[in-house]
Amino acid sequence: MQIYLLRHGIAEDAPPGRPDSERALTSEGRTKLRQVLKRARAANVSPSLILASPYVRAVESAAVAVEVLGYGGKVVRTPALTPESSPANVWEELRSRPDERAILLAGNEPLMSSLAAFLLSSPAMQVDMKKAALVRIDCDGFGRGPRGILKWMLTPAVSSE
Numbered sequence: 001m002q003i004y005l006l007r008h009g010i011a012e013d014a015p016p017g018r019p020d021s022e023r024a025l026t027s028e029g030r031t032k033l034r035q036v037l038k039r040a041r042a043a044n045v046s047p048s049l050i051l052a053s054p055y056v057r058a059v060e061s062a063a064v065a066v067e068v069l070g071y072g073g074k075v076v077r078t079p080a081l082t083p084e085s086s087p088a089n090v091w092e093e094l095r096s097r098p099d100e101r102a103i104l105l106a107g108n109e110p111l112m113s114s115l116a117a118f119l120l121s122s123p124a125m126q127v128d129m130k131k132a133a134l135v136r137i138d139c140d141g142f143g144r145g146p147r148g149i150l151k152w153m154l155t156p157a158v159s160s161e
Contacts, residue, residue, distance in 0.1 A: 002102040003094065003119060003148065004040075004047060005135040006065060007112045009033040011057040025060045032132040032156040033061055037068035039159040040134055043152075047071055047104040049097065053081035055108055061132075062106035069104075081107040087118030095142045119148035130155045 009029030014020050025033070037045075046069065052062035054077045062075045079085065080093040090111070094103065105115075109129060117125035119137045129135070136151040 001094070001098075001100060001139050001142075002047075002151075003137045003139060004045065004102065004104040005112050005116055005129070005133075005137070006061060006104055006106045007129045007131055007133050008053075008055070008057040008061040008106065008108055009064070009132040011131075021055045024056050025064075029057075029132065030060075030064060032159075033064045034068055035156055035159040036132050036134050036154045037065055039154050041069055045069060045102075045104075045134075045136075047102045049073060049100045049102075050075045050104045050106065051078050051081060051093065052076070052106040053083070053108055053111075054079065055082065058106045058108055062104075065104055065106065071104075075106075081105060081111065083108040083111050085111055087111070087115045087123075090115055091118065091146055094139075098142050116150075119146045120150055121145065121147055130157075132156050 009025050011023040052058045052075050080089045113127040113129040116127040134154045137148040139146050139148045
């Protein structure tokens with residue numbers, strides 16, 4: 001299975017009295033996401049499923065992925081992708097979907113960088129998931145723990161035109 005980890009784009013500051021989960025993407029955040037996702041589309045990224053954190057900025061990032069990648073399915077929101085979740089919870093979510101060939105996960109920090117390290121069987125690894133970064137990790141099996149292979153990482157800096 002191809003696993004794509006998409007960190008949400010740049011989001012607005014949290015207005016007083018509103019929860020962090022309601023922060024929306026900025027126009028700059030959408031632009032940088034589109035740059036990264038256009039490069040991904042050129043690399044033939046075509047998810048069979050998109051899962052998103054229920055946080056507004058992650059859902060909006062998933063919507064940009066739907067548009068740019070031409071995804072025809074429904075974005076599924078899952079609490080396994082909230083920032084406070086654990087990589088093990090996400091792995092269980094992935095294991096419950098063994099028939100998917102390519103899953104894009106739209107989420108937040110600190111989960112996305114720790115998830116990348118977890119999927120690569122290196123939980124102590126430090127991964128710098130920039131906003132709007134997209135990482136591809138391939139996993140061949142769905143045992144108790146993942147044994148992923150890092151294929152590539154795209155960031156806005158390397159995706160700008």
